Amino acid sequence: MGIGKRFRPVGRVDGMTAGISVSRNSLTRKAPLQRGGSIDITQRSNGRWRTALWPDTLKGRLIILLIIVSVTPIVLVGFTSYYWLDKVQQEKISVNYQSIVDNEMKSLEDIYANLGSVSQLLVVNGGLGDDVLEYLNNTDPVRKTDLFVRIDKSLTNIIYSNPSVNGLFLYLPAYENAVQFETSPLLPAFSFGSIDNEPFPLLYRANQLDFNSPHPSVLKEHDEIVVSLIRKIDYRAGESYYIYLEARFGDQLHTFANTPIGLHGKQLLTNAAGQVMFSDITERIPVGSFVTPEKKDARLQAYKQFAARSAQGWTMYFLVLLADYEKELNAWQIQFAWVAVLSLLVTVLAAIYIWWMVYRPLRGINREIKRFSYNQEERSVMRTNLQEFDMLFASFQTMRDKIVELIFEVEQKEKRRGELEVEKLMSQINPHFLHNSLNTIQWLARAGGQTEIVNLVKVFTRVLHYNMAKSSMIVTVQEEIDALNDYIELQNVRYDHRFNIAVDLEPEVGGVPIPRFVLQPLVENALYHGLLSEQGDIRVTLGMAEAGRIYIRVADNGKGMTPERIRELLNGEGGRKSGLGIGLNYVKKMLEVYYGVAADMTIESVVDVGTTIAITMPDHMTGRETDDKSYDR
Template sequence: MERAGKTPWNHILWPGTLKGRLSILLVIVTITPIVLIGFTSYYWMYKVQLEKISANYQSIVNNEQEAVQKVFTNLSSVSQLLVVEGGLGADVIDYLTTNDPLDKTNLFLNIDKSLTNIIFSNPNVNALFFYLPDYTPRIQFESAPLKTEYTLGDFGKVSFEPLFGANQLTFHAPHPSALAGHDELVVSLTRTIKYRSDNIYYVYLETKFDELIHSLSDGIIGAAPSQVLVDAEGTVMYSDIPETVHTGIPFAEQSAAIKPYKLFTSSNPSGWALHSLVSLHDYQKEIKQWQWQFMLMAALSLLVTIAAASYIWRMVYRPLQRINREIKRFSHNQSERMGLQTHLQEFDMLFSSFKDMREKIVDLIMEVEQKEKRRGELEVEKLMSQINPHFLHNSLNTIQWLARANGQTEIFNLVKVFTRVLHYNLGKSSMIVTISEEIGALHDYIELQNIRYDHRFSVQVDAESGLADVPIPRFVLQPLVENALYHGLLSEQGDIRVVISRADAGFVSITVADNGKGIPPEKIRQLLEGEGSRKTGLGIGLNYVRKMLGVYYDQQAEMTIESVVNEGTRIAIVMPDRVKGEDYRD
């Protein structure tokens, strides 16, 4: 069994109200498509973006590797123009071996012109010179001034780290330029050329390296990737980040240092390879930028969906709330006119049907009220027909007793008072009188009863000033005094007090108190519920008063009975000072 005060889980997950269920359904139909479609879209778009970024970086390193290879190929092609057989090398050898000044001058001019054409037709060639170990000076025909260590030293002793070789060609790893005043890194080619059997000379060519490998990285998101060049054995020959990846050490032995990087590699058929190291922060930067864009679009989609769901919820629930408010207003005030336009055909039709039903209910209520009012009036008339014969019977008995016991004067006075009382009680005028008229009739009744009971009781009537013209149903005070007289008469000396005063604003209080023997609680209940004795007339009189108050005041009037055995009884009535729907002056 579920503990008291606890809400069952099934009521929380599936409430019993339309509002709760509609809210849950709107949340489900709103969130579910976003979660399913969003998760699927995110998963595949994430993979596509990741592959695109990886392909972009891989394409960059591939293009850079191919650019380096093209430079090496171009250097090789240019060096081919400087060989002895079929190239400029034959003129160089003739220039060095001739002793004729005119021939020497012509050969020099031809060589210089040819070298100039080669340099201009190959702008990537940064420097070019011949190294002739058997002649002085050893370096000749340089395209631009060289550094001192080349002009004064032995070029053969200048060490360049080889990257790879092919026949007479040696391709060097990146190193500083041989040109004077230039410190940029270059890649170079040294070609060994044989002439006249065992004699050799060398051709040196170089081209810039930094611009070569970094020009393709422009426009990417984040910092440019770092480049690492390795030879066929995997030894690092060049590194953009020497403090992290060290040259002269196998690249495979530096795996711990490159953990913060994403590695992309492009290998060359000659055996060397170019590695591109991308910082993980930069590598994920584009992914994060895409993720933010995706989250922004997802949030906008969610907001639009929530707004649409909220509009649907308000479009369905608010008209129901308004109709419910109109129903509650109708339950409190049937006479108020109703006006409601939801601008939705279905709800307007529902409310129109409710208005038709309301009008029929109002008509039925008015019909029932009229019938109940008429029935109450008939009950009053019926009670009057019961009370008046009873009173008349007692009065006639009194007259008979006085006729036997006394003279003509007393009988005359008795009959005179009795006639006034009988005229008031059986009058055919309006049922509504004033308090002053009701008090006057009560005095006649008291005088009549004093004659009957030989003045063994006293009745004191106190009415607050200003209440004389207050309307009141006819024949209200006499049944209350009669009740007090019935109980007070049993003692040797009875006292009855009637007090009429102003109660709260708009209300009048009537109190009748006696010092008789009192009424038992069960008897009080019977009197208030209309079950009083029919033999004595006690129940008839109070039942009449209760019915009269109900007919003319509905629930606004209240009658209470307080009684203590052997001490007395107090009957109190609080009722409005106006009687609606009656003109007591008719």
């Protein structure tokens, strides 16, 4: 009741306090929890994005890397190639079109130059113009007829010797029939009125030469567009005559009209003032209008413009619709796109094949590893037809075999360790009872004045304490020697000092760690199996062997053993298996447990000569074995 009374109010107070504190915490911590939740959501979202962009599986990363490796070169090379090829293609097309307009301008200049050269033959003072002048001034009908025939024949020869000249005639204002010496009849509807009034659109004037813009031919049966020249020649004071020459405009120009590059080209011809003198697109830009390309003429915005300006100031334009201009470029771009798609497809297929070629063997090896994790008995064979993966799988099989061997070895070690523990436990009696009994004997002997018995019990107690101690199974060589000396003293007392046992220890070996109970069984074997019934010598030697190893050698000059007897001792047959004589089999198992194959024990014996037992082992121990307390478990 007292306890109940004491605890009941405390419980109520604690309960109330706890309730208040929880309520306050739920109110005060609500906002931080919400902020923490939003952070967690953001972190999870960022984590999902990171996983999506860079997965945590080899398959996912391999796919992403293959995509990057496949697409990046195509994009970079494709962009660079497209940029430069596009630039080259545009320049090529532009150069081609510009060459057209340059050639057309040069062709027109050549036409005008040829007309000027032909007109030079008809001038006065040294040319056909002298005959024309004589014809104009002569009143003799016969002479005049001869001159007419002569002039007409000369003009015919000039026409035939200059195929580019379409025709010519002379305009003689002083005559009623002003048109004379025409190489071909003029159109009936053609009437000059006065040639001084510039009946043809003038392109430019050079000295007394008028170079006319393209216009319809004035000759009968000539319906083509021509360019013409009118030259004024003064032959008397106040009197002049005119030479008219024309050449086909279409034959010399539009030279690329029937080729793919010039199929859709349109031409404009403007004088120095920008007035259109000839137009292929009269519905948009009529003759007589003005164009100003430098001010972005709206009528020219649908065209790509190429221009060539002559030395006389007139300009030839070559206009190409933007759709037609870009058609060739677009055709190249489409071709490049197909090539890029094909390259990308080939690269992607190659990447998929590489992924399949790499991932499939890895998946097979992973499957074998998983199978090995739960089934060490089955040993499968896998062929990938790739040397690298076959070598990797062979290495895995070798590692698998070694792991199986190590597992078996560990199992055997644990089994031997258990056997040693059982043997050790079987050789022990109750330590407390044995020590108490020995202490009682020691006190009784001391009370009775039996000094030798007291010393014997003291030494025996030390030996027993060392053998049955529950401390670490790892001791130093010096500790093992000290225990061996006590054992030797005890045996000398027991056998009345019939044996001479010498111990040689190199100082640098004294601190080397070794398992407990290594020396005593060897010396005990020499006593019981070599010197038990007679006197003799036993020599124990410990020192450094080669680098990193020590040796222990126990030699006696006893009766020796046969090979069969040595085999029995090593196998634990016929030896003492209890008390202090644990036997050579125990030492052998101890070395296998703590050193494995690193320790080596040999027995050399000759009957009636003696026996030598030699052990070599590392001078250090690693892992948990350096502080092994397995006997105290």
